[in-house]
Amino acid sequence: MGLARIVTLTGASASGKSTVAKELMDHHDFSIVTSTTTRLPRDDALPGECEHLTAKQFKGLVQSSAFAWNLQFAGNHYGTKEEYLTQALESQGSPHLMLLVPSAVDTLYGFLRDTGYDPEKLVLSFCFATPTPEMITDRMQRRSGSQRHIS
Secondary structure (H helix, E strand, O other), X not given: OOOOOEEEEEOOOOOOHHHHHHHHHHHOOOEEOOEEEOOOOOOOOOOOOEEEOOHHHHHHHHHOOOEEEEEEEOOEEEEEEHXXXXXXXXXXXXXXXXXXXXXXXXXXXXXXXXXXXXXXXXXXXXXXXXXXXXXXXXHHHHHHOXXXXXX
C-alpha cells in the first residue's frame, strides 16, 4: 500500500477518536476532512472538525447532492461534502483524518469505488474498541460538563 490519503478513526462516542486525532494534528502535520452536522457545537471540537448547520440547511445540501455520504445518528445529521473529500484525496503532503461512526466507513468506501477511486490504496482505517459504560459516562460528563447531556 502506498501513502494513504485518508486515515479514518472509527468508534463509538467517547472511544478516543478526537484525542488521537488531536495528537496527530498537533505532532504529525495531519489535517482533518471537515464534517457537516446538525449537532450542537462542542467546546472541545478539533479545529476544522465540523461545520454546523440547521436541519433545513442540511436537507438543502442533501437535495442538491452535495454530500459524498450522509446519515442520521443519535438524532443528528452528519455528512461529508464531496468537495472536501475530493480535496483531501487530491492533496499532496500528510494524510487527512476523518472521524467516523462505524457505519460511515462502508459508505465512504462505496462512494470512493463509485467515483473511480480505490479505497484499498487510499484509505487506512483504525477502529477503536468501545469503552465500558462507566468510561463513556465519565468521558461524556467531562465533555459536556453535566450529566443531563448523557443518554
